[in-house]
Amino acid sequence: xxxxxxxxxxxxxxxxxxxxxxxxxxxxxxxxxxxxxxxxxxxxxxxxxxxxxxxxxxxxxxxxxxxxxxxxxxxxxxxxxxxxxxxxxxxxxxxxxxxxxxxxxxxxxxxxxxxxxxxxxxxxxxxxxxxxxxxxxxxxxxxxxxxxxxxxxxxxxxxxxxxxxxxxxxxxxxxxxxxxxxxxxxxxxxxxxxxxxxxxxxxxxxxxxxxxxxxxxxxxxxxxxxxxxxxxxxxxxxxxxxxxxxxxxxxxxxxxxxxxxxxxxxxxxxxxxxxxxxxxxxxxxxxxxxxxxxxxxxxxxxxxxxxxxxxxxxxxxxxxxxxxxxxxxxxxxxxxxxxxxxxxxxxxxxxxxxxxxxxxxxxxxxxxxxxxxxxxxxxxxxxxxxxxxxxxxxxxxxxxxxxxxxxxxxxxxxxxxxxxxxxxxxxxxxxxxxxxxxxxxxxxxxxxxxxxxxxxxxxxx
Amino acid sequence: xxxxxxxxxxxxxxxxxxxxxxxxxxxxxxxxxxxxxxxxxxxxxxxxxxxxxxxxxxxxxxxxxxxxxxxxxxxxxxxxxxxxxxxxxxxxxxxxxxxxxxxxxxxxxxxxxxxxxxxxxxxxxxxxxxxxxxxxxxxxxxxxxxxxxxxxxxxxxxxxxxxxxxxxxxxxxxxxxxxxxxxxxxxxxxxxxxxxxxxxxxxxxxxxxxxxxxxxxxxxxxxxxxxxxxxxxxxxxxxxxxxxxxxxxxxxxxxxxxxxxxxxxxxxxxxxxxxxxxxxxxxxxxxxxxxxxxxxxxxxxxxxxxxxxxxxxxxxxxxxxxxxxxxxxxxxxxxxxxxxxxxxxxxxxxxxxxxxxxxxxxxxxxxxxxxxxxxxxxxxxxxxxxxxxxxxxxxxxxxxxxxxxxxxxxxxxxxxxxxxxxxxxxxxxxxxxxxxxxxxxxxxxxxxxxxxxxxxxxxxx
Numbered sequence: 001x002x003x004x005x006x007x008x009x010x011x012x013x014x015x016x017x018x019x020x021x022x023x024x025x026x027x028x029x030x031x032x033x034x035x036x037x038x039x040x041x042x043x044x045x046x047x048x049x050x051x052x053x054x055x056x057x058x059x060x061x062x063x064x065x066x067x068x069x070x071x072x073x074x075x076x077x078x079x080x081x082x083x084x085x086x087x088x089x090x091x092x093x094x095x096x097x098x099x100x101x102x103x104x105x106x107x108x109x110x111x112x113x114x115x116x117x118x119x120x121x122x123x124x125x126x127x128x129x130x131x132x133x134x135x136x137x138x139x140x141x142x143x144x145x146x147x148x149x150x151x152x153x154x155x156x157x158x159x160x161x162x163x164x165x166x167x168x169x170x171x172x173x174x175x176x177x178x179x180x181x182x183x184x185x186x187x188x189x190x191x192x193x194x195x196x197x198x199x200x201x202x203x204x205x206x207x208x209x210x211x212x213x214x215x216x217x218x219x220x221x222x223x224x225x226x227x228x229x230x231x232x233x234x235x236x237x238x239x240x241x242x243x244x245x246x247x248x249x250x251x252x253x254x255x256x257x258x259x260x261x262x263x264x265x266x267x268x269x270x271x272x273x274x275x276x277x278x279x280x281x282x283x284x285x286x287x288x289x290x291x292x293x294x295x296x297x298x299x300x301x302x303x304x305x306x307x308x309x310x311x312x313x314x315x316x317x318x319x320x321x322x323x324x325x326x327x328x329x330x331x332x333x334x335x336x337x338x339x340x341x342x343x344x345x346x347x348x349x350x351x352x353x354x355x356x357x358x359x360x361x362x363x364x365x366x367x368x369x370x371x372x373x374x375x376x377x378x379x380x381x382x383x384x385x386x387x388x389x390x391x392x393x394x395x396x397x398x399x400x401x402x403x404x405x406x407x408x409x410x411x412x413x414x415x416x417x418x419x420x421x422x423x424x425x426x427x428x429x430x431x432x433x434x435x436x437x438x439x440x441x442x443x444x445x446x447x448x449x450x451x452x453x454x455x456x457x458x459x460x461x
Numbered sequence: 462x463x464x465x466x467x468x469x470x471x472x473x474x475x476x477x478x479x480x481x482x483x484x485x486x487x488x489x490x491x492x493x494x495x496x497x498x499x500x501x502x503x504x505x506x507x508x509x510x511x512x513x514x515x516x517x518x519x520x521x522x523x524x525x526x527x528x529x530x531x532x533x534x535x536x537x538x539x540x541x542x543x544x545x546x547x548x549x550x551x552x553x554x555x556x557x558x559x560x561x562x563x564x565x566x567x568x569x570x571x572x573x574x575x576x577x578x579x580x581x582x583x584x585x586x587x588x589x590x591x592x593x594x595x596x597x598x599x600x601x602x603x604x605x606x607x608x609x610x611x612x613x614x615x616x617x618x619x620x621x622x623x624x625x626x627x628x629x630x631x632x633x634x635x636x637x638x639x640x641x642x643x644x645x646x647x648x649x650x651x652x653x654x655x656x657x658x659x660x661x662x663x664x665x666x667x668x669x670x671x672x673x674x675x676x677x678x679x680x681x682x683x684x685x686x687x688x689x690x691x692x693x694x695x696x697x698x699x700x701x702x703x704x705x706x707x708x709x710x711x712x713x714x715x716x717x718x719x720x721x722x723x724x725x726x727x728x729x730x731x732x733x734x735x736x737x738x739x740x741x742x743x744x745x746x747x748x749x750x751x752x753x754x755x756x757x758x759x760x761x762x763x764x765x766x767x768x769x770x771x772x773x774x775x776x777x778x779x780x781x782x783x784x785x786x787x788x789x790x791x792x793x794x795x796x797x798x799x800x801x802x803x804x805x806x807x808x809x810x811x812x813x814x815x816x817x818x819x820x821x822x823x824x825x826x827x828x829x830x831x832x833x834x835x836x837x838x839x840x841x842x843x844x845x846x847x848x849x850x851x852x853x854x855x856x857x858x859x860x861x862x863x864x865x866x867x868x869x870x871x872x873x874x875x876x877x878x879x880x881x882x883x884x885x886x887x888x889x890x891x892x893x894x895x896x897x898x899x900x901x902x903x904x905x906x907x908x909x910x911x912x913x914x915x916x917x918x919x920x921x922x
Contacts, residue, residue, distance in 0.1 A: 153770055156759075164746055166757040166770045178747035181786045184759060184768050191767025199764070270731060285625055286639035296627040298617075298645060303660070303823045306652025307645050309614055309627045325642045362764045 086128035086218075087385060087443040088135035090143060094120040094224065096150045098158075118154055120226035122146070123447050125238050127385040129335070130216035134342030137205045138218055142341075145200040146224070149193035157186045157227070187229060191365045194222065194233040198341070202361035206344040217335075217343030220363065221252065221383055223449065228371035230381065230451070233363035235339035240383040241394050242368060242451075245376055248398040251366050254386075255339035257322040257331040264331065264338060264358050265302035268321055276353050279332060280318040282310075288317050327390060331358055339363070370451055378405040380415070381449040382422070387442030391426040400425060401448075419446040547589035547679075548846060548904040549596035551604060555581040555685065557611045559619075579615055581687035583607070584908050586699050588846040590796070591677035595803030598666045599679055603802075606661040607685070610654035618647045618688070648690055652826045655683065655694040659802070663822035667805040678796075678804030681824065682713065682844055684910065689832035691842065691912070694824035696800035701844040702855050703829060703912075706837055709859040712827050715847075716800035718783040718792040725792065725799060725819050726763035729782055737814050740793060741779040743771075749778050788851060792819055800824070831912055839866040841876070842910040843883070848903030852887040861886060862909075880907040 096118040122143050128135030156162035162184050164175040198220065209215065219236020232240045234252035242249040257264060261283065268274055268281040275281065283300040296309040299316075310316075324330050331338060332348050332355055339360045346355045373379070382397055392400075404421055408414040423446055428439035557579040583604050589596030617623035623645050625636040659681065670676065680697020693701045695713035703710040718725060722744065729735055729742040736742065744761040757770040760777075771777075785791050792799060793809050793816055800821045807816045834840070843858055853861075865882055869875040884907055889900035 149769075156770065162759060162768065164759055165753075166759075175747055179759065182746045184746065188768040192761070192765055192769035193767070195765050195767055196769060285643045285645065286636055292626075298623060298625055298627075298640065300653070303821075304653055304656050305826065306654070306656055307623065307649040308610075308653035308657060309617065360764075365766065 086132045086135060087445045088126045088128065088132065088139040088218070089124060089445055089447075090126075090139040091123045091447070092121070092143065094122045094143065094147055094150070094226070096120070096147060096154050098151075098154055118150075118158065118226070120224055122222065122224050123383060123449060124220065124222045125383055125385055125445050125447065126218040126220055126341075127236065127238060127443065127445070128216055128218040129337075130343070130346065131214065132216065133209060133212075133214040134205050134216040135218035137208050138201060138220055138341050141204050142197060142201045142220065142222065145204070146193065146197040146222075149197045149200070150190065150226075153189040153193055157189050159186070162186060162189055186227065187231075187367050190224070190226060190229075190231055191367070194224070194231060194365050195362050198233065198235055198361050198363050202341045205342045209342065209344060215345055217340050217346065217359075219337055219340045219385070221385075222363070223251075223381060223383060223447070225370070228369070230368040230370050231365055232368070232381075232383075233365045235341070235361060235363040236337045237386040238384065239386070239389050240381055241397065242379070242381055243398045243401045244373075244379045245402070248394050250394060251368060251381065253364060255337060255360070255364070256329055257336070257338050258326075258329045260338040260360075261300075261322055262302055262305070264322060267358060269302050271357070274353070274357055275321065276351065278318060278348075278351060278353060279321045280316055281321050282316060283320060283322060284316070287320065287323065288312055290317065293317070331355060335359075373451070375452045377409070377450075377452045378402070379451045380405070380418075381447075381451060383447040383449070384422070385443060385445045387440045387444035388422060388426055388446060390442065391438045391440045392422070397422060415448040415450055419448045422446050422448075547593045547596060548906045549587040549589065549593065549600040549679070550585060550906055550908070551587075551600040552584040552908070553582070553604065555583045555604065555608055555611070555687070557581070557608060557615050559612075559615055579611075579619065579687070581685055583683065583685050584844060584910060585681065585683045586844055586846055586906050586908065587679040587681050587802075588697065588699060588904065588906070589677055589679040590798075591804070591807065592675065593677065594670060594673075594675040595666050595677040596679035598669050599662060599681055599802050602665050603658060603662045603681065603683065606665070607654060607658040607683075610658045610661065611651070611687075614650040614654055618650050620647070623647060623650055647688065648692075648828050651685070651687060651690075651692055652828070655685070655692060655826050656823050659694065659696055659824050660822050663802045666803045670803060670805060676806055678801050678807065678820075680798055680801045680846070682846075683824070684712075684842060684844060684908070686831070689830070691829040691831050692826055693829070693842075693844075694826045696802070696822060696824040697798045698847040699845065700847070700850050701842055702858065703840070703842055704859045704862045705834075705840045706863070709855050711855060712829060712842065714825060716798060716821070716825070717790055718797070718799050719786075719790045721799040721821075722761075722783055723763055723766070725783060728819060730763050732818070735814070735818055736782065737812065739779065739809075739812060739814060740782045741777055742782050743777060744781060744783060745777070748781065748784065749773055751778065754778070792816060796820075834912070836913045838870070838911075838913045839863070840912045841866070841879075842908075842912060844908040844910070845883070846904060846906045848901045848905035849883060849887055849907060851903065852899045852901045853883070858883060876909040876911055880909045883907050883909075 098118075124139065124142060126135035126138045150157070153162075153166070156166050161176065161179055164179050201220075219238055220234070221236065221238035221240060222231075222233045223240060224231045224233070230251075232251040234240070235255060237254040237256055238252070239254060240251040242251055253259065265281050265283070268279075272281070281302065285298050288297065292312045293314065295312050297312055298307050299310045300307055319333055322329065322331055323333060327336070330336060332353060334346070334348055335343070335355055338358065339362070341361055343359055344356055347353055348355070368381075378401070380401060382401065388397070400422060401418065404418050405414060408417065411417065423444050426438075426440040426444060559579075585600065585603060587596040587599045611618070614623075614627070617627050622637065622640055625640050662681075680699055681695070682697065682699035682701060683692075683694045684701060685692045685694070691712075693712040695701070696716060698715040698717055699713070700715060701712040703712055714720065726742050726744070729740075733742070742763065746759050749758065753773045754775065756773050758773055759768050760771045761768055780794055783790060783792055784794060788797070791797060793814060795807070795809055796804070796816055799819065800823070802822055804820055805817050808814055809816070829842075839862070841862060843862065849858070861883060862879065865879050866875060869878065872878065884905050887899075887901040887905060
């Protein structure tokens with residue numbers, strides 16, 4: 001299996017990018033070339049445990065480096081939005097040991113069968129804002145959190161069905177009827193582990209940023225191949241799609257102030273003090289002006305998917321909690337995403353109003369049953385940060401994939417070259433690829449993950 | 462257009478129905494035969510306006526009564542769950558006047574063009590619990606609330622696009638670009654009106670129940686045909702489906718403690734005092750016992766779609782906020798639905814713990830663009846309360862529809878007879894229709910709404 005991953009530097013000469021949330025222009029975290037990910041154990045709770053390589057070295061086929069599991073490599077786009085690179089990525093092999101816990105919360109890890117592993121693969125993209133600190137921390141931390149969370153439930157994952165009880169030195173088969181009634185499957189434990197890992201990683205980032213006096217946040221898009229399934233966990237506005245000969249299937253949804261409007265308005269309804277009297281919870285088609293006072297205008301509140309009219313009062317003239325449309329939509333005038341990691345200290349400019357209460361770190365997880373697909377050699381998953389999808393639709397990306405791969409079957413680096421070509425096509429160099437000659441001025445990172453024969457290779461344990 | 466609607470009395474002799482929430486066995490609201498709906502104006506804010514027939518008389522084709530718009534008629538199932546009938550229904554023609562508002566909130570209705578109407582059709586099913594009071598109030602009130610809400614926005618509905626401003630004596634065409642950017646359509650105003658009408662009706666029911674010292678709640682499933690579209694609004698566990706020759710399409714989703722688990726757990730997380738220390742927010746596959754203390758068991762919290770394991774503490778042994786599976790799932794051990802109207806006074810037995818904070822009255826609205834369908838003569842919408850869907854799947858209902866209608870083309874009452882046949886097939890009298898000979902012991906109400914030529918007939922204004 002060979003996965004391609006490519007990022008490139010911003011091509012200068014175009015107009016400045018669309019405004020993004022205010023970000024510190026000097027972050028103390030230096031720019032770092034993509035790392036060889038070796039060892040970690042830096043997650044909380046594992047600090048005392050002996051370190052071991054839970055993510056193995058990666059290589060970039062495009063550069064011909066000899067990395068054992070044929071993952072990709074990255075170049076950097078830095079769209080002049082920050083002094084340092086804000087996109088980060090990580091990929092590697094996940095090695096999950098079968099561990100046993102005692103009943104006590106903080107008991108140390110006991111290795112019962114050190115030779116027994118469940119192995120999988122891990123790809124992750126982190127799109128930072130307000131500096132690269134959170135994205136770098138996430139790239140260095142999340143896989144460790146995930147490994148720990150998976151190891152905590154691996155006994156249930158390898159059982160025919162997760163048992164009600166997981167304790168002591170054996171799987172207790174009690175109450176199978178309740179587990180069966182609820183329809184709880186091994187994949188639900190992986191989903192739960194991904195959800196918990198994102199939250200744990202967010203806490204780590206919060207502590208590390210505070211300790212080092214740094215700022216920032218990032219989105220997170222993770223794909224994990226495990227036991228013949230591909231799990232895609234997303235918190236933010238990156239996107240993963242499945243491209244096959246006759247099918248394009250989204251594997252993630254974007255979480256932005258627009259897509260999560262009702263959740264965010266609902267929170268402001270429950271906790272109006274979060275707006276400090278400076279914002280209005282209501283949505284209007286545009287910012288209201290003094291002239292609108294007393295007029296009946298279109299609006300939406302937290303309980304409404306539809307629109308209605310209301311008579312404009314003075315409090316409606318405040319700045320809206322969510323404002324703008326599409327790429328310009330902002331939460332509290334500040335942030336373009338509504339889920340992600342970090343941002344613990346982020347406040348609305350010149351106020352004490354915090355954004356973190358409105359943000360979720362928990363991802364939405366979708367499961368692709370790779371073993372059930374009749375895979376063709378050119379079936380791939382394309383993961384990319386929002387810069388790609390601002391310019392190319394799912395269908396356009398699928399067209400590029402289908403036109404590129406069949407003619408390059410003999411090229412061992414074709415997935416990296418495809419990732420590279422996808423990014424090139426967002427730079428306005430290709431004719432007729434993007435609608436109305438759209439060009440991206442954002443950071444872009446792309447993974448191309450071939451699925452063919454992945455099920456067989458990655459499901460062993 | 463001829464719509465069939467049929468309910469029948471419980472067929473005695475079967476086992477008692479599955480336990481439902483505790484309900485008062487004697488409600489002061491008497492059993493009422495289905496009503497001829499004439500006039501109303503009983504909604505709040507219209508009390509001072511002259512009364513007029515906003516819902517026209519209905520008729521039952523099965524009984525041959527001469528009703529002007531060929532709607533259905535009802536018989537009653539009373540599954541021995543309550544002293545009085547708990548299913549109620551309403552249907553009729555919606556006549557929406559073009560009214561004008563001044564800028565002031567409470568200004569009286571001014572009729573500018575009394576001859577100008579937007580007309581539509583309305584069908585509604587209300588499945589009561591804790592007595593029939595809420596269901597009867599809803600059947601008598603919701604259409605008036607909806608008419609009022611629609612009249613408040615009708616100027617926007619009949620415009621090419623809803624204008625940003627709706628005020629004074631004319632449509633103000635200001636800011637069309639913002640309305641267009643947001644993609645606000647006339648149908649969004651109807652969705653908003655349905656959402657507001659349900660909430661207004663819930664408030665009316667709350668006041669009326671309190672004033673009369675009555676109790677109870679109900680689910681609400683409403684279909685409205687307007688301007689060539691069919692709107693289906695659902696709050697509860699009734700269901701509507703579209704059945705065509707080659708297609709079965711759900712037009713609603715059910716709202717139960719299971720389907721709304723995360724919303725309900727989230728609320729208990731934010732307001733733990735709602736549980737008064739008597740319930741645990743967490744979900745487990747079964748109720749935990751003392752023996753489970755200290756064990757690692759499967760659980761889910763509000764942020765989790767997946768499952769994980771946790772070490773059982775004493776507080777986990779409390780009764781779960783949501784407990785049970787499928788038909789047996791209960792909110793606070795009491796209620797089987799999570800959305801609906803009424804229940805303002807409902808409390809957990811022998812406690813002061815209220816259920817209303819966990820319930821939503823706002824419906825989910827789906828829109829079927831009837832004018833865009835290439836309708837066949839046998840395309841119908843089937844609306845029914847949960848008793849039907851407990852026993853028949855969407856596909857089984859579709860099979861019954863397709864086997865019945867073509868052979869009965871000349872029968873003017875065929876839609877009522879189809880509704881009747883659908884109910885019969887839940888009573889264990891038909892061979893092989895239901896899986897494992899399942900039988901329903903619940904109240905059941907069914908509307909069968911033929912769509913053919915409805916678009917043309919109902920879209921005039």
